Amino acid sequence: MIRLAFATILLACSALGHTAGFDYKLAANEVRPGVFVVSGVNDDLTFENGGNILNTGFIVTGDGVVVIDAGPSRLYGEQLVALIGQTTDEPIVRVYITHHHPDHFFGLQAFDGVEHAALPQTINDLRLLAEGYSDNMYRLIGNAMLGTEIVLPTLAASAGTLEIGSRKLELLALSGHTESDLAIFDTTSGVLFAGDLVFHARAATTPHADIEGWQASLKTLDSLGFEVLVPGHGPVSENNAPIVETASYLDWLSGTLASAADAGLSPAEVMFIPVDARFRNLAVVTNEFQRSVVHLYQALEAALLPATETQ
Amino acid sequence: MKLIRTIAAAALLTAASSNAYAVLSVKDPLNSPAWSYMAREYFADDTVSFSDLVKVAAAPHAEDSMNVPVMVDATALDDVQEILVFADLNPIPTVLRFYPHSMEPKIGFGLKLQQGSPIRAAVKTADGQWHVGGTWVNAAGGGCTAPSVGSGHSDWASRLGETSGRFFAGNNDEGRMKFKVMHPMDTGLADGIPAFFIERIEVKDASGDEVGVIMPFEPVAENPVFTVNTPGDGPVSVSGRDNNGNRFKAEFAR
Numbered sequence: 001m002i003r004l005a006f007a008t009i010l011l012a013c014s015a016l017g018h019t020a021g022f023d024y025k026l027a028a029n030e031v032r033p034g035v036f037v038v039s040g041v042n043d044d045l046t047f048e049n050g051g052n053i054l055n056t057g058f059i060v061t062g063d064g065v066v067v068i069d070a071g072p073s074r075l076y077g078e079q080l081v082a083l084i085g086q087t088t089d090e091p092i093v094r095v096y097i098t099h100h101h102p103d104h105f106f107g108l109q110a111f112d113g114v115e116h117a118a119l120p121q122t123i124n125d126l127r128l129l130a131e132g133y134s135d136n137m138y139r140l141i142g143n144a145m146l147g148t149e150i151v152l153p154t155l156a157a158s159a160g161t162l163e164i165g166s167r168k169l170e171l172l173a174l175s176g177h178t179e180s181d182l183a184i185f186d187t188t189s190g191v192l193f194a195g196d197l198v199f200h201a202r203a204a205t206t207p208h209a210d211i212e213g214w215q216a217s218l219k220t221l222d223s224l225g226f227e228v229l230v231p232g233h234g235p236v237s238e239n240n241a242p243i244v245e246t247a248s249y250l251d252w253l254s255g256t257l258a259s260a261a262d263a264g265l266s267p268a269e270v271m272f273i274p275v276d277a278r279f280r281n282l283a284v285v286t287n288e289f290q291r292s293v294v295h296l297y298q299a300l301e302a303a304l305l306p307a308t309e310t311q
Numbered sequence: 312m313k314l315i316r317t318i319a320a321a322a323l324l325t326a327a328s329s330n331a332y333a334v335l336s337v338k339d340p341l342n343s344p345a346w347s348y349m350a351r352e353y354f355a356d357d358t359v360s361f362s363d364l365v366k367v368a369a370a371p372h373a374e375d376s377m378n379v380p381v382m383v384d385a386t387a388l389d390d391v392q393e394i395l396v397f398a399d400l401n402p403i404p405t406v407l408r409f410y411p412h413s414m415e416p417k418i419g420f421g422l423k424l425q426q427g428s429p430i431r432a433a434v435k436t437a438d439g440q441w442h443v444g445g446t447w448v449n450a451a452g453g454g455c456t457a458p459s460v461g462s463g464h465s466d467w468a469s470r471l472g473e474t475s476g477r478f479f480a481g482n483n484d485e486g487r488m489k490f491k492v493m494h495p496m497d498t499g500l501a502d503g504i505p506a507f508f509i510e511r512i513e514v515k516d517a518s519g520d521e522v523g524v525i526m527p528f529e530p531v532a533e534n535p536v537f538t539v540n541t542p543g544d545g546p547v548s549v550s551g552r553d554n555n556g557n558r559f560k561a562e563f564a565r
Contacts, residue, residue: 305476
């Protein structure tokens with residue numbers, strides 16, 4: 001109770017310190033005993049949503065709280081810390097960042113005195129990309145980024161089983177959405193945090209995607225025998241439908257781009273190919289498809305332009 | 312004819328030099344702050360109208376400011392003499408001029424955007440009139456003042472002017488061809504890097520007759536890929552030069 005009061009005071013102080021502070025209105029949804037998901041909206045990054053377009057989560061282990069992803073900004077991180085404080089008396093011991101995209105890690109700044117872990121490749125990528133992400137996030141979500149500074153994960157995570165408190169967590173080092181994607185499977189509760197390898201009711205994003213590797217990772221996730229699936233973006237599911245949805249969208253995407261390249265379409269023509277009816281209900285699909293053309297089409301195009309003897 | 316807003320009324324045509332002002336009296340469909348300046352700069356006393364027959368395809372958000380894909384299609388107009396592509400709010404607005412001669416008036420390429428801007432194609436028909444179409448593209452910025460990526464690599468000079476391309480029989484358009492020229496296409500706006508760009512590309516048929524000319528300007532993307540439709544059924548050659556006098560040439564069989 002004292003802890004709860006303390007957290008409330010902290011929250012009040014931070015609100016006073018930054019009167020224009022963006023209120024994310026975070027709420028924790030207990031999907032299995034002691035396993036919580038904090039859900040954002042299925043949208044692009046906007047001023048209105050402050051970058052809260054993802055799912056973060058935390059697991060109360062009996063020996064401290066393990067957090068999965070820190071959110072898009074300092075304010076998000078602070079509000080997540082406060083929310084965890086209101087939910088449990090256990091201290092936060094570690095935050096895992098699933099991959100290097102900006103909506104998932106900038107909140108790390110709020111997790112003081114806690115281990116910040118990510119796969120080694122993710123840490124390397126963030127060293128190169130964090131600065132650019134920061135500029136971009138200030139532009140995209142505006143005030144919600146107030147006072148956000150770059151704090152990078154320092155603890156290199158590796159694949160394998162982590163026994164902590166009453167939990168047995170399986171860490172999976174996968175790839176495909178980015179060069180390294182961490183998924184965390186709580187074998188004790190059956191909850192799988194899939195990170196951005198799985199999207200649900202929202203089109204997948206591909207700025208660093210390798211579709212073949214991504215499909216292989218989805219097969220791995222599908223074989224885990226989970227009870228609850230927490231996608232990186234979109235509603236929590238009790239079955240594998242989001243995995244199937246992500247896999248078939250990626251399959252359509254890569255097939256469409258490949259046949260467009262074969263037919264000699266220019267990238268701007270490809271962008272206006274209608275999205276297959278199966279995927280038109282996915283949030284922001286037109287925008288994501290056009291972004292994917294920029295991410296993926298150039299390489300397909302170049303591969304079909306044979307070098308000619310220059311005269 | 313509701314698609315075409317004719318700017319210069321017949322009465323005005325007789326009054327020389329009034330058309331540049333006449334164009335200002337019609338609302339720019341893209342509501343650009345720079346339209347009146349563009350109109351004076353590019354069209355002087357010519358007759359200009361906004362037309363939905365000129366299609367400019369580009370995504371509303373530029374995912375990569377260094378390479379924004381654009382496709383201009385003026386095949387709905389007859390007797391196209393010239394296609395002028397410009398971006399109102401770019402520090403260098405002129406992107407490209409394309410004289411299609413006997414080629415289809417349709418061209419795809421990538422461009423660099425410094426900030427969100429209308430991207431327009433003005434199409435001049437044989438009667439001397441300009442028909443303008445366009446679309447807004449929002450961009451994070453920096454596409455024109457950043458150095459090219461390629462010139463940071465050690466091998467760019469040895470690959471300069473390397474030209475690759477081919478025909479695509481599977482396309483709905485006849486004579487669909489793409490070609491790519493290795494070139495940094497430096498704008499001159501990045502600190503200490505002078506403007507260095509391809510300024511003329513001639514497309515010729517098997518008998519050596521020119522079927523079209525493309526004149527790129529600084530904002531065309533690095534290592535540009537051009538998508539065009541060429542007439543006839545024999546091989547086609549592309550030859551060109553940059554503003555430093557470097558030449559390139561390649562021939563593609565159908």
